[in-house]
Amino acid sequence: MIYAKRRKRMSTQEHNAPIDLESGKYVKIWQGPQHPGITGNMALELVLNGDEVVDCKTHVGYLHRGFEKLMERRTFIQNFPIVCRIAVPEPTFNEYLYAAAVEELAGIESPQRAQWLRTLNLELMRLASYLMWLGGIGASFGQATIYQWTVTHRDYVLDLFEEMTGARVYHMYIVPGGVRAGLPEGFEDRARAVLDGVERLLNEIEKVLFKNVVFKARAKGLGIISKEMVDPYGIVGPNARAAGFTRDLRRDEPYLVYDQLDFDVVTGTESDAYARAKVRHQEMREGIRMMRQILEQMPTDGPFQAKMPNVLHWEVPAGETYVKAECTRGEYGYYLVTDGSQYLRRVHVRGPSYTHAIAVMEKLAVGTNIADIAGLMVSLHTYPPEIER
Template sequence: MTQLTGHSSALDFAQPEPVDMASGKYVKLWQGPQHPGITGNMSLELTLDGDTIIDCKTHVGYLHRGFEKLMERRSFIQNFTVVCRIAVPEPTFNEYLYSHAVEQLSGIKIPERAIWLRTMNLELMRLASFLMWIGGMSGAFGQYTVPNWTTAYRDFVLDLFEEMTGARIYHMYIVPGGVRAGLPDGFEKRARDIMDGAEKLLDQVERVMFNNAVFKARSKGLGIITPDMIDPYGIVGPNARACGVERDIRKDEPYLAYDQLNFETITGKDSDAYERAYLRLQETRQCISLIRQCLDKAPKDGPFQADMPNVLHWKIPAGETYVKAECTRGEYGYYMVTDGSEFVRRVHVRGPSYTHAIAVMERLAVGNNIADIAGLMVSLHTYPPEIER
């Protein structure tokens, strides 16, 4: 299927021969930065032979942000309002990892209730993110009904966020030291109702999108990731699990309350676009189960914040740490260095999209049809903001 022009295999990292553009045989086409699909502001520079891609280059730089640098000039508490913007559809993973890193370096231990509320918050986020992704996946193959269902249903999850945190997108709920509030009255009932509805919706999505001749024909065999690519490319998350590699930080190195939740790592067999999509559908269902477990087990009262120093003069002892969590796309990490001052010395944000959208995408695109590029991109579930921190 996928034919790698100039390379013998996905693991051949030799520089390919440059194509002779002057021959008039090839065409260069820029896909993006504005293009169908939900992957946002990045672009692919495609070299085409007819409508077959023979070379792909990822370009970023359309967001002009520099969050890592911004953080070096803001106090530890101020940064928590900045980090959520690094990945728009999944702000809470940033909030959690930033807070966790700060807590580790300053020796703060958060209370039990905050641990559970954080876990629930992260799982709700995973659900909202997957619902949006399903829409993108379906839309990328020209089917616009499912996106309408799922993105609209995602808004119900955002309603829950609005109640729980006070905002729909930039929740700013997980704060260094704990969380900002407990659950509002009646939240549990509404959350359970929305989980029931989401479960029904996923059944319908499976029926319409996955049991679909067109979708199957176009996505099966598209962009196969083989197990031997996993480590050299640094592939993580559902992209790795879909080819049978059991790798999930929630299980491997449990954080927050994940060691007290009942769930199994889901794996697939051949990581093609269909398999990856189907695996994510199953993980969305798993997510609903995890949220229900959190609702059952989270303590109803007690403190939700550790004792904090005055955050206006908060200095953190010199040190460094790397913290990680399993986001929808795999391992998300924060490397943080402090120097004893009121500011962080350096933060490095490790987003899984960096490798998925650059190294992996550039390799998998080659040999495919131009019409399948959007679908391939979405099947890797990439967010450009993570590349450009």
């Protein structure tokens, strides 16, 4: 099979000759859809020359559950338990964006206290998600101990979620109009203790992972995203920040109570897997800093739910809106269209994984050692479920 056409589009300098699979020079292997080196269910169709990847084609579709269509057949309140499933490790961002979009279209404003609780929830989510990711990046370079540590601490964060929201993974806490409950008694102290623990862990990981000769040797120089690539490829979030772009919606277009919090936008320069890991590592510290401020400043009484119409026959006026928030992977957006009925006319969910896991991955994989493909994929931090929706 001749891959000349694709190769041309990829325009990699090293491979000028067409890839002739019959030549005996190449091996084609599939990484995924079930593979520990893949972040979720998707597949990479790799063509290898020795242990070097010369072509990569991504395959998605293994996780399609038709959320967007399902949402058109459910009432506005019935949708909030669905959206969280769009990005499994980060349900909260979906909950928030769906609620914010519906509120905007319905002309509802969630109370101040709800906004603080939502921010706390989102930042806790970011922390939990990064902890899992940090374990992933360690494990994909053979440092499985890191994974054990971070997943343990993620569970401590999930304990907080359980207390606050009633569930560990699919929280279903942020609803259109506000949130479902305030903080339980003594939550602040327990949250501070968990944050202190994570902070200690981050210090240790600094020593064990970022100052680790193996990690450095393998991650540095891996999957470099050039500055020129960032905009054409739609690269956002830590992947863009590691390339030196100070872009963060929390600072650039503040939502919820981010304008009342003091935090820095972390950037890197090298734009390789190591730099991206470093940016996320540092962002976790910023997140902890933010949460400490939230726990200090947030109002402890007052309503956490806006005055709502009866959700059983709630009709949202016709309109359309796009709302966005900075999730762990960058700009996450919900586009909602309503037609004045009890149902959504259309919803489109746009997660950063769409570009990161497909176009960016296909480009960066070429020229990489097959052993580093997992590390490269993890370093882009992508979630296949949010590609398929």
